[in-house]
Amino acid sequence: MSGTERFFKDLSLLVTGLVFTFFLILLAVRLKEVQIDSVAEYNLLKERQSVRLVQTAAPRGRILDRNGKELATNKKAFAIVLNPEGFQRKRQNDTIEAMIQALTNLSAIVRVPIEIDEELPQMLRRHLRRSQAMPYTVFSDVSDEVLARFFEHSDELAGFDLVERSERVYPCGSLASHIIGYVGRGEAESVVGDEKINFREKELVGRSGIEAYCDGYLRGVSGEKRLTVDARGYTVREREVREAIAGPDLKLTIDANLQQTVESALNGYAGACVVVDASTGEMLAVASAPSYNLNDFVPYLPHGVYSKMTNNAARPLVNRATGGTYAPGSIFKPITALAALAHGVKPSHQTMCDGIFTYGTLIMHCASRWGHGELDMVNAIKVSCNPYFAELGVVVGTNLLRKTAMEFGLGRLSEVDLPVDVSGYVPDGQSNEKIGFKWYPGELAQTAIGQGKLLVTPLQMAVMAAGLGTGRLPRPYVNFSNKPNVRKLNIPNYHLEIVREGMRRVVKRGGTGAAAAIDVKADVMGKTGTAEVGPRYNRRKNAWFIAYAKPNAESNKSSLARRSVALAIVLEKADSGGGSAAPRACKILSKIYN
Amino acid sequence: MVEVLRLERAKFYRKFIIEVKDKLKRLNYIMFGAMLALIACGTIAIYSAGHSRADIIFHSMWKSNLYTAIFALGLYFMLAFTDYKKILKWGSAPLYVTALLLLIIVLIFGTVRLGGKRWLWFFQPSEISKLCILSFISYLIGSVASPLGEMRHKFRGFLILSLLVAIPVVLILEEPDLGTALTLLAAILVMFFIGRVWRAGLVTLIATGAILATCVLGAVYEAERPGTTAERKAAILKYVPLEPHQVKRVKVFLFPDEDIHDSGYNLRQAKISIGSGGLTGKGIGKGELNGMKYLPQSISMNDFIFCVWAEETGFVGSIILLTLFGIVILSGVWIAYRAEEPCGRLLAIGIITLFFAHVYINIAMSIGLVPITGLPLPFISSGRTFLVTMMLALGLVQSVSIHGRSGEIL
Known part of the structure; x- marks a missing residue:
């Protein structure tokens, strides 16, 4: 082998060896890049696909x-x-x-x-x-x-x-x-x-x-x-x-014992009852009938039961206490009275009730077929005279009536801490095209006695009763940790006192709601209402009773009985406020104070 | 008489023992040790890749591989202690013809596995045939008694050699087994380079290959890059001399982040498993990508076994593996360098180039340095034909180490 040949052989092998080494180092460098430099990135990719x-x-x-x-x-x-x-x-x-x-x-x-x-x-x-x-x-x-x-x-x-x-x-x-x-x-x-x-x-x-x-x-x-x-x-x-x-x-602010009583008080009727602490707005009991068993919903509600519930004409799933709207009937009359007083009508203003009231084309009957005779305001409340308040309504006019009603929280949301909260409706003297309702002057007289297009919820009525009793309107609530929120009513106390006197007489002997205060060891005032709803051929009566009660010397000394309470009760398809609703209110009040 | 015979026999034995002792001295122990270490690593990797598989067959795969290695060790020493010159002189031409025949038979009777007709009964002829072809070519170029004579440094010799290589390469490409063909071509080119075959031809071959590769890469890039219309893509791909699945692999190589749920899936999972291994890995047998079947099960034991190893042993493990491969390769180059006789030198360098090409392409493809090519990793992948072939090949290199410098006195 010549020297040159030997040299070239060595050189070419050297080159080959170097090329191999170079490529192996290239692999090592790339492996470092993948395994050391981008380990976090690849770990992330791994997690994303496997975690x-x-x-x-x-x-x-x-x-x-x-x-x-x-x-x-x-x-x-x-x-x-x-x-x-x-x-x-x-x-x-x-x-x-x-x-x-x-x-x-x-x-x-x-x-x-x-x-x-x-x-x-x-x-x-x-x-x-x-x-x-x-x-x-x-x-x-x-x-x-x-x-x-x-x-x-x-x-x-x-x-x-x-x-x-x-x-x-x-x-x-x-x-x-x-x-x-x-x-x-x-x-x-x-x-x-x-x-x-x-x-x-x-x-x-x-x-x-x-x-x-x-x-x-x-x-x-x-x-x-x-x-x-x-x-x-x-x-x-x-x-x-x-x-x-x-x-x-x-x-919750609910008292389970009272709730039990309230629910049994509704027994037999569809309806609702709300008991609130009049000074704070705490809801002590809220009942709506018919009701349902919550355990039926666990672990899940069978479809058949659910459809039975929703198809039931009595609508057990609806919370009537906060979401049911009713015509208030006579329990609205205290508002009419207050509006009249604000308008300047003297409490001594007397009207002759002959059992019928006509206004334009409107013919209205009084509960007393032959009339109450001469009445002043206090006694008109006591006997719940329709012509008296119809006349006051006509005198006062829509705006003041509406303003007074709104002052008591009617026609607006009650701001209760529950999902269902409706405002009801207070007529404003305007026709409403949407619901096909045409305003005519007779509506004013109807509104004044709580009929016509007026709509309220039982909760609103309970709050209104609290307002009438204390002069301050509480915001109702059910969550115990909420703070009371009470608004002073923009109504002079001596006006309220006149209405209160009337309402006190309602539950006394001779009053329409005398049945509400029998043996109740508290100072009670109330108002009955019997609202007529539905067309003439299918007229139904909803029985109302609102009450405000505060403890007196005889009352029980329990923490519940030391409170002043307001309640509203409504029974659908009942006889009358005094006959159906007032005795049930009496049961509830006795439970609290006796 | 009996006494004479006994003496004769004793003399023979003594001579034999002296000879064996001499040969053992000439054995390259560094390469041998690195090879044993690689077999150990391979056994561990196959165990790791297989033990999490649902199919019980794969749980004992590492054993069968180890037994094969032990059996092949016998062949290894037989080859190492046999003078390669005799093998080349008498065996290379028949071996070449046998290899061609096997390659033709596999094309006709072979079994199709994983998209290629590569299997004949229990082995892959293309693996064995590479060795036969290398020895025949090294004999033709290197031997003084070569039938080509002095012609081998001239144009005509180059032409004949190229033809002799081209026939088996075309047959292997028919299977199709592009990876094997490429490694064989690489080995042949280096042998041409070392053996000083007509240089102009060599330069032409390399240049043609480079230009062709560049053109293919460029064309696939142009066809697959976002914004190329479908008609244009079809028009370009019509001129690309690759199968559709190969075009896809090139595309994945060029745009590794696209199509990660289909053709790019394998590469992505390979990279994630290697990358998430970090510095020291997750521990033997604790590879998550393989254990939770993200790495495709069909290839995690073979072509993608490096991912399993790298994930479980981390950067440290992959560098250890690379170093072992480096030791085998560089000691092979050293053996070629020390060989006094061109035939052995060519044989050694050819085999080492083949080995290197396998290692480089296999590891580089799983980290996205080259397009994915189905090639096993020597001594690590499970695959008994390939394991035996590689041990035979290194046995031949040891034979060169032992017999290539017989003049040297130890």
Whole structure:
């Protein structure tokens, strides 16, 4: 081998070796770039594809009455769930078939029927598509026997699991159901932190009543779980990141005992009754009849029961106390009287009542067929004389009447802390094209005696009674931690005193509402009302009674009896305010003060 | 008489023992040790890739691979202690013909697996055939007794050699197995370079290859970049000499962040598993991407096994692996350098280039340095034909180490 050849051979091998080394170093440099410099980026990509965040449901806060009695609380309920990862097959159809097979087996073992129809595979498929990493609930809130059978045969039930959930329970059943309201399972919208939540456990969500109004408060803070899923989306492992924090208790102003009495007082009628603390606006009892049992909604309301409820003509789901609008009838007359006094009518103003009142084309009858004769204002209130107040109404005019009514909170929202709050309607002397209502002068006389187009809610009437009694109008509330909000009425006290005198006489012997104060150990004043509604061929009477009572020397010394209360009660399709509503009010007042 | 025979036999034994001792001294122990270390790493990697699989067959894959390696170690020493010159002189031409026949048979009777007709019964002929072709070409270029004679440094010799290489390459491309063909071509080119075959031809070949590769890359880029209309794309791709799946791979190489749920999925998962390994990795057997089936199961044991290794052992592990490969490659170059006889030198450098090409392309494709090509990683991937082939190849290199400098006195 010549020297040159040797040199070239060495050189070319050297070059080859260097090229190999260069490429290997290139690999090392690139590996450093991937494994050291961008490790965070690749970890993030890994997490994004394999980590799913689950928002776990927190137990809901309890609801208590003002004395700490439980109205709504939680119980531990067990649900049987199916874990999809236990059934994974190559093809999805096989997976679903395996699941259905297992479900049939489960149903036979725990002896709970399960419907195997065309919908089941579709539901399972939907579950796999949307939340494959999450368990599929087969039976929620299973009984102890089922639980025992499940444990006994747990070795045959691979792929199934028991999950403890918090379920709502109402120790008092239907008590105060409209105020408490019912819950349903839904997805909470609250997002924890900045991280993206992939799945949300179904939480209890308030659908009506205070459960809905204070939903955010009661709900607590959701927990967080991290699921690690494999390439096919099945859960490989899970880890709890943050435990859920139960919602705080909510105390209501409701007194459960009084509530019980109030609800039984409504017995037999559709209607509503509201009892408020006259000086603060705390709602001591709110009843609406007919009612429903809140426990029927747990764990979920069967569809049949729900449709029965919504199709029921009596509308049990409606809260009549805050959301039912009625013509007030004669209980509106104190407002007319106050408007007249403000207009300058003397309390001694007398009118001759001959049992009939005509105004333009309007012919109005008095409750007393042959008339009350000569009446002054106090006695007109006492006997609830229609012609007297119709005349006052005509004298006063729409604007002042409306202004006085609005001063007492009529025709506007009561601002109660419940989801249903309606304003009712106070006519303003204008025709309303929308509802096809044409104003004519006779309407004024009708409004003055609480008929016509006037609409109020029982809650508004209770508040109005409080206003008449104290001269201050409270804002009603049901959440104990709210502060009272009381507005002084822009009405001179001596005007109110005249009306109060009339209302005191109502519950005395000879008054229309004498039945309301029999043996009640308190100073009571009230007003009856019998509103006529409906067309002539189907005329119905709604019986009203409002009362204001304050304790006197004889009263019980309990904390409840030391309060002055205002109440309003309305009974649909009843006889008369004095005959139907006043005795029931008497029961309630006796319960408070005796 | 019996005594004489006994003496003769004893003499023979003594001679044999002396010979073996001499050969053992000449064995390149650095390369041998690195190879054993690589086999160990491979066993661990295959265990890791397989133990999380649902199919029980894969749980014991590492064992069968290890047994194959131990069996192949015997062949390795047999080859190492056999004079490669004899093998080349008597065996290379028949081996070449056998290889061609095998390649033709596999095209006719082969079994289709993973989109290629590469399997004949239990082995892949294209792996073995590479070795046969390399030895034949090194014999033709290097041997004094070469039938090509002095012609091999001239144009005609170049033409004949190219033709002899082109036939098996075309057959391998027919399977299709682009990766294997490319590694073979790389080895042949380096052998042409070292063996001083007609330089103009070599330069032309390299230049043509480079221009062709650039054109293909450019064309695919133009066709696939966002904003190219469908008609234009079709028109361009008509002139690109690649199969549709190869076009996709080039596209993924150019635009790795697109199409991550379809054609770009493998590369993305490979990068995520390597990248998430970090400095020290997640621990042997604890690779998440492989364990949770994000890395495609069909290739995580073979072409993408580096990802499993890198994820579980981290940067440290990948550098250890690279170093082991580097030791094998550079000691191979050293053996070629030390070989006094051109035939052995060419054989050694050809085999080492083949080895290097496998290592480089396999690792580079999983970190996005080259387009994805289905190539196993020597000693790490599971695949018994390839393991045996590689051990035979390194055995031949050891043979060069032992017999290539017989004049040297140790």
